[in-house]
Amino acid sequence: xxxxxxxxxxxxxxxxxxxxxxxxxxxxxxxxxxxxxxxxxxxxxxxxxxxxxxxxxxxxxxxxxxxxxxxxxxxxxxxxxxxxxxxxxxxxxxxxxxxxxxxxxxxxxxxxxxxxxxxxxxxxxxxxxxxxxxxxxxxxxxxxxxxxxxxxxxxxxxxxxxxxxxxxxxxxxxxxxxxxxxxxxxxxxxxxxxxxxxxxxxxxxxxxxxxxxxxxxxxxxxxxxxxxxxxxxxxxxxxxxxxxxxxxxxxxxxxxxxxxxxxxxxxxxxxxxxxxxxxxxxxxxxxxxxxxxxxxxxxxxxxxxxxxxxxxxxxxxxxxxxxxxxxxxxxxxxxxxxxxxxxxxxxxxxxxxxxxxxxxxxxxxxxxxxxxxxxxxxxxxxxxxxxxxxxxxxxxxxxxxxxxxxxxxxxxxxxxxxxxxxxxxxxxxxxxxxxxxxxxxxxxxxxxxxxxxxxxxxxxxxxxxxxxxxxxxxxxxxxxxxxxxxxxxxxxxxxxxxxxxxxxxxxxxxxxxxxxxxxxxxxxxxxxxxxxxxxxxxxxxxxxxxxxxxxxxxxxxxxxxxxxxxxxxxxxxxxxxxxxxxxxxxxxxxxxxxxxxxxxxxxxxxxxxxxxxxxx
Amino acid sequence: xxxxxxxxxxxxxxxxxxxxxxxxxxxxxxxxxxxxxxxxxxxxxxxxxxxxxxxxxxxxxxxxxxxxxxxxxxxxxxxxxxxxxxxxxxxxxxxxxxxxxxxxxxxxxxxxxxxxxxxxxxxxxxxxxxxxxxxxxxxxxxxxxxxx
Ligand SMILES: Cc1cc2nc3c(=O)[nH]c(=O)nc-3n(C[C@H](O)[C@H](O)[C@H](O)COP(=O)(O)O)c2cc1C
Ligand code: FES
Numbered sequence: 001x002x003x004x005x006x007x008x009x010x011x012x013x014x015x016x017x018x019x020x021x022x023x024x025x026x027x028x029x030x031x032x033x034x035x036x037x038x039x040x041x042x043x044x045x046x047x048x049x050x051x052x053x054x055x056x057x058x059x060x061x062x063x064x065x066x067x068x069x070x071x072x073x074x075x076x077x078x079x080x081x082x083x084x085x086x087x088x089x090x091x092x093x094x095x096x097x098x099x100x101x102x103x104x105x106x107x108x109x110x111x112x113x114x115x116x117x118x119x120x121x122x123x124x125x126x127x128x129x130x131x132x133x134x135x136x137x138x139x140x141x142x143x144x145x146x147x148x149x150x151x152x153x154x155x156x157x158x159x160x161x162x163x164x165x166x167x168x169x170x171x172x173x174x175x176x177x178x179x180x181x182x183x184x185x186x187x188x189x190x191x192x193x194x195x196x197x198x199x200x201x202x203x204x205x206x207x208x209x210x211x212x213x214x215x216x217x218x219x220x221x222x223x224x225x226x227x228x229x230x231x232x233x234x235x236x237x238x239x240x241x242x243x244x245x246x247x248x249x250x251x252x253x254x255x256x257x258x259x260x261x262x263x264x265x266x267x268x269x270x271x272x273x274x275x276x277x278x279x280x281x282x283x284x285x286x287x288x289x290x291x292x293x294x295x296x297x298x299x300x301x302x303x304x305x306x307x308x309x310x311x312x313x314x315x316x317x318x319x320x321x322x323x324x325x326x327x328x329x330x331x332x333x334x335x336x337x338x339x340x341x342x343x344x345x346x347x348x349x350x351x352x353x354x355x356x357x358x359x360x361x362x363x364x365x366x367x368x369x370x371x372x373x374x375x376x377x378x379x380x381x382x383x384x385x386x387x388x389x390x391x392x393x394x395x396x397x398x399x400x401x402x403x404x405x406x407x408x409x410x411x412x413x414x415x416x417x418x419x420x421x422x423x424x425x426x427x428x429x430x431x432x433x434x435x436x437x438x439x440x441x442x443x444x445x446x447x448x449x450x451x452x453x454x455x456x457x458x459x460x461x462x463x464x465x466x467x468x469x470x471x472x473x474x475x476x477x478x479x480x481x482x483x484x485x486x487x488x489x490x491x492x493x494x495x496x497x498x499x500x501x502x503x504x505x506x507x508x509x510x511x512x513x514x515x516x517x518x519x520x521x522x523x524x525x526x527x528x529x530x531x532x533x534x535x536x537x538x539x540x541x542x543x544x545x546x547x548x549x550x551x552x553x554x555x556x557x558x559x560x561x562x563x564x565x566x567x568x569x570x571x572x573x574x575x576x577x578x579x580x581x582x583x584x585x586x587x588x589x590x591x592x593x594x595x596x597x598x599x600x601x602x603x604x605x606x607x608x609x610x611x612x613x614x615x616x
Numbered sequence: 617x618x619x620x621x622x623x624x625x626x627x628x629x630x631x632x633x634x635x636x637x638x639x640x641x642x643x644x645x646x647x648x649x650x651x652x653x654x655x656x657x658x659x660x661x662x663x664x665x666x667x668x669x670x671x672x673x674x675x676x677x678x679x680x681x682x683x684x685x686x687x688x689x690x691x692x693x694x695x696x697x698x699x700x701x702x703x704x705x706x707x708x709x710x711x712x713x714x715x716x717x718x719x720x721x722x723x724x725x726x727x728x729x730x731x732x733x734x735x736x737x738x739x740x741x742x743x744x745x746x747x748x749x750x751x752x753x754x755x756x757x758x759x760x761x762x763x764x
Contacts, residue, residue, distance in 0.1 A: 031732075031733055031734060031747070032733070032734050032736055032737060032749075034721055034736055034747065035734045035747035035749040036737055036749055050681065067736030067737060068736060070737070071738075096645075211645070216733075217728050217730065218689070218695075218731070219693045219696075219731035220692050220693030220694045220731060220732070220735050221731070221735070222733040222734070222735055223738075225733040226733075247746060255675055257639070258729070258730070258731070258733065265619070269629075284683035286636075287635075287636065287639060288673050288676075289635055289638075289639065289674035289675070289676040289677065290675035290676035290729075291673060291674050291675060292730070294723060303635065304632060305631065305632055306630075306631040306632040306633065306634040306635055307670065308669060308670055308673040309674070341653070365735055365736070366736075366740060367693075367694040367735040367736055368693075368694055368697050368698075369697070371736070373736035374736050374742065374747070393713075405693065408693070425652030439693065439735075441694060441697060443691050443697065447697060452697075453695070455696055456693075465673075498641070513668075568754040569754075570709065570710065570753045570754055570756050570757060571706075571709060572707040588705055590702055590705050590709065590753065591702065591754035592699065592703075592705065592754075593699070593753075594753050595751065595755040597752070597754070598754070
């Protein structure tokens with residue numbers, strides 16, 4: 001069958017879903033949806049439609065971004081806009097089926113909004129909600145609205161037309177188009193994609209490789225996972241365009257083993273593509289084995305080659321000497337998806353948004369103490385304030401914003417006072433952070449910035465490959481100092497020492513891991529120095545977070561002796577009989593805050609400073 | 617050994633297959649048994665010390681069997697901020713084992729892992745691969761009924 005016919009057939013099939021005859025039920029079934037209970041919900045729906053003898057189609061889709069509202073379902077019936085509900089539970093789902101499918105009304109509970117999907121585009125009240133209206137979903141346009149395992153859904157929505165266009169173009173024209181798009185790599189450093197491709201293309205070698213970096217080792221980030229689970233073909237199409245441009249016959253996708261669902265979807269996508277005859281290179285999926293440093297390109301190459309994932313000095317860069325010593329292009333998952341987007345929809349559309357130096361949109365995982373957590377996509381140049389307050393809905397439980405941690409272990413903490421900063425590669429770097437892959441962790445007053453720095457140092461210290469001395473010993477030294485400080489054993493001169501070691505590690509390390517590992521320390525020292533001082537001078541954690549420098553305390557005036565707290569305490573640390581004031585055995589206390597969560601009287605207080613052995 | 621032979625049969629003499637082979641062995645046995653590694657070294661002609669060198673480099677590989685219920689707690693940033701340390705503490709106290717250990721009756725094992733990609737529903741843990749999101753320390757008692 002020729003491509004045109006294939007697409008016609010795919011369109012007919014795909015758009016019929018949204019006409020809702022028979023009714024169609026979309027279920028967000030990405031890893032996040034499943035962990036929120038999507039599989040159980042699917043089971044209930046299946047049982048319910050069998051039991052009630054309803055004709056309906058169930059379509060598993062990826063994550064639409066609103067993770068905070070998962071599990072999410074959408075119902076399309078009778079040519080009307082689909083209604084999306086979330087979070088749903090087993091009981092709610094039965095009611096939704098009854099109301100929305102049997103009685104043809106809209107169920108009232110937990111409506112997220114309506115969505116209409118047509119060949120001309122998507123619209124509906126869902127996209128005008130607070131969470132969505134400031135976003136610009138370009139890379140993620142299909143996530144949550146197609147079945148990622150059905151290649152027809154991809155073909156119906158413009159899939160592989162970008163590849164076909166580039167097959168008619170010469171490499172010059174492709175590279176020039178990418179240059180005009182202004183696309184910079186989405187893996188963190190923001191290197192111009194066209195330049196990397198051009199360098200590799202110019203390399204004189206018969207054998208060349210293309211690698212998709214799907215390692216996403218940055219803790220707290222899941223953009224790459226969501227994209228691979230929600231729209232795997234968009235990444236593969238970008239890989240094929242790259243292979244065609246640089247003339248590579250083999251591509252590798254290096255994906256973390258922690259992402260089994262993404263690995264599965266990729267494999268299915270590659271097989272399906274082969275079946276329709278569009279796969280003209282070999283694509284090999286390599287499962288990572290759990291080492292953060294393997295996200296670094298030279299380490300990743302070593303890992304694919306079957307060695308320990310150790311970085312090496314550059315130059316030579318992979319574009320001249322990469323996998324098996326051959327010229328290699330390595331790009332991030334989102335970079336490849338952006339390539340498909342550029343060639344499917346045109347370069348003008350892509351570069352019409354963004355800032356002068358950072359074009360297009362960027363996906364972020366918005367997590368932490370923010371009301372609406374999830375996967376978002378905004379034009380580059382959007383301010384942090386818009387992202388956190390307008391899209392994310394502000395801080396959870398009425399707390400105050402303290403800082404945003406951006407860019408993972410290579411990034412830094414930006415204080416609440418700087419929220420008007422625009423998110424682009426250069427402004428973040430000048431603030432001491434980096435764009436990184438796009439993890440945005442929102443921190444409220446309850447977080448201790450010294451502890452956050454310690455957390456990242458523990459991470460980088462553990463993940464350092466140990467090849468170069470500054471990184472191996474420097475991160476360890478910083479961690480030891482930070483451990484002392486959060487435990488209340490810090491000395492006044494520690495703060496200066498920390499600064500000196502951090503600067504040395506940054507300047508002298510071999511690879512990006514060591515060069516950026518001090519960033520969390522340096523930014524917190526810069527913006528939150530008084531918190532360090534408070535820890536070392538007064539042995540106090542102002543946020544009442546550090547375990548040794550805080551304790552829980554029961555206020556005898558408020559306690560009614562209801563025993564609720566003592567029942568939930570996992571450490572059996574709460575002593576007291578019914579109707580009498582309770583107290584906390586500080587020796588046994590885990591400091592988990594379970595008691596505070598359940599106490600209706602507000603009798604439990606979090607107090608900075610260590611507690612005595614038994615409170616009176 | 618039959619199971620191991622089957623895995624080793626997929627080896628086509630390429631250095632790049634070592635890590636996937638180790639992954640397959642671990643998938644099959646739940647850990648990397650010593651004699652399997654010896655066998656692997658013979659078949660691939662890569663020295664045992666090199667194989668250990670690779671296996672110890674990557675966090676994924678374990679050299680001791682898991683418990684029947686394998687608990688993994690995410691220690692990624694989002695989960696850390698939301699208190700994964702207390703979850704680990706609560707499990708350690710409940711099962712009287714440390715992170716990385718297995719209970720003497722082989723019922724439970726506990727492991728801390730990096731981000732599992734469900735950060736928006738933090739904190740997260742897994743029991744035999746099934747994610748439990750927004751887990752609270754006070755759930756631990758109920759989730760882990762002790763045998764002894
Ligand atoms: C320690 C370290 C970890 C990295 N982890 C990743 C990662 O998980 N994913 C990624 O795409 N890039 C990661 N990078 C960046 C890559 O080395 C490389 O710059 C990137 O994959 C290039 O793709 P791009 O040009 O499309 O951004 C990491 C770099 C370092 C130094
Ligand atoms: S930080 Fe725990 S799932 Fe990402």
